[in-house]
Amino acid sequence: MNIEPIVGRYVSVDVQGQTYRVYFEEAGEGQPVLCFHTAGADSRQWRHLMNDAQVTANHRLIAVDMPWHGKSLPPEGWETQEYLLTTEFYIEVVQALCAALNLSQPIFAGCSMGGRIALQLALHHAASFKGFIAIEASDFQPAWYDIDWFHRPDAHGGEMGAALVSANIAPQGPAVERWNTQWMFMQSGPGVFRGDLSFYTQDDSLVGRLGEIDTAQTPVHIMVGEYDMTCTPDDARRTAEAIDGATLAIMPGIGHFPMSENPAAFRPFFLEALDKMA
Template sequence: MDHYNELMARVVEAIKDGELPRLIPSLDCRVRLTVGDQKATLSIRNGEVALDGDAAQADVTVSASPEAWSRVLQTPPPATYHSFTALQMANEEFEISGLPLEIARARPALERLFELVVRAPTKEAAIVRRDITTVLGRYQPVSIEGTVYDIYFEETGTGVPVLFLHTAGADSRQFLAQLADTGLAESYRLMAVDLPFHGRSMPPASWDGAPYKLTADLYQAWCRAILERVVGEKAIVAGGSMGAAMALVLAAESPEHLLGIIGIEPPFRSKGRRNPYQHNVNVHGSLHNSAYVRGIMSPMSPGSERRRASWIYSQGAPGIYPGDLAFYSDEFDGAVTAPKIDASRTPTVLLSGDYDYSATPADGAKLADLIPGSLHLTMPGLGHFPMCEHPDYFRPYLMRALEFIRAAR
């Protein structure tokens, strides 16, 4: 079977998907797939997707050579060939054309369709024993420079304290699998926090409703206060993405609060993560943002876990995700921060999934080169959210990171 016919056979099966109707309410769009000189058009209308051989025009076109499409059809596909947003943002072999607004509106449908077109075996992993009933949540009011924040956090276990920091636009639910891990809880005091404006940590009562924008100074002030008044002792800080960037900042600027850091998907410079439709009245933000992050996960992670991981992004408050990216994508620079870290004082581990096109293994390697004595591990078959997209497969990497830090102390 040639590449075009193989692609069409997979598309025909994909459009029967039961999840698609939830992702395309009121969407009226035509999508053209071009494989060399062969073309097919999908019509999305009234909550249904169908092949439309008569369509003369298309709102969004996805074009590439047969050779490029063949890599999408591989089992598993290489990184940057595994999702629609990867093709758009990180793959020079594909051309995505159409008005940016139309692409943004179609993103939830296209991300799901490509998720179904792609074939990839789930990475096998040992089953981890978890007990969610051991995880307890509560609030702690914290005053920072005259502003009172009611910080929500969850905690379990006893032993060496570990504080988990969530990614941009998300909340501490990303680390629920680690908190519920009964084996981890035997040796570690595990804590995960919702930053102010995220999850269950409400904006302060003094907030006047102005646009939210996270800066390195504000984020660091929040984290120092959390370490001092919520954790109450030195801790290993394990942060994902934006949280990884802040873990590096804390190691560089506030090492006295730390036992060590674990950067989960650490960026070097993550320019380009901003998208004008992350917060735009013309686009359904919950659908768009959850699809935007869905494309940065690994096709080898379980589909059910990827769906749950993206669900968190469907519930973020308007403007918070792009407001976080003011720090993560605009301000943070690993070339400036990493050389300030003394790994002999603050043991440093960097964990990079090879399907992550935002914070790549190459980024992790560049950071490690600037932090002598640090440990960098590439995690084959994982994407940008390893702690929640495939927590069982991620666990051995987390354990190795924790053991490295404890051995270095």
């Protein structure tokens, strides 16, 4: 019998006048690391790192399903709402979780939309965190696709989402994990991927504001896969160069979902990132 060390729990948080039952998984002890998934996915993207004894020996990894994602239900009355994620809501969810879990100076690690919010937190709430690991993150990414394709009556949104993300997964990764990564998007709730992409491609831009981030107070490390066509290495490099003191890692043979699509190749880069937060 091989029982994994990951433990899942629920916590209720109040955000913008509504109560959300949020699911999170954790593994390890020591420095807390809040781990946030990409658009349209959930905390399963982090499972390989959470099962890695070297990673969890000195770090308590906490992987969260954002509201509307994975095992976190949407709020009461969701059937009458249009889900459109905003920067303000996202930040308030993170703050509410930190308070509910009594986290002091966690490291924040996020990928894609989680990487974008890492930069927003570094700009507006750096004092509450020990450091930021912004994966596949840039100041702003305009859509090269029509986000409305992911919530239409004549198309399966989950399968459309998987088709989109398949173009951002590097071919070098193991086939089983490439397909597992796409499976998460196929399971996404109706309109959720579209609502996340609204945040990622239309909400608050950081263009012209990255110079306000103070890495002397809180370190910022940006990571990008060389096969990422959504947040390209050039996008990540441009972003890192605009933040005085930020560091950058370009990961060969990896796409937009590194911790999920090719965990073995991503592992040394993540360990290096944790070291930079020390």
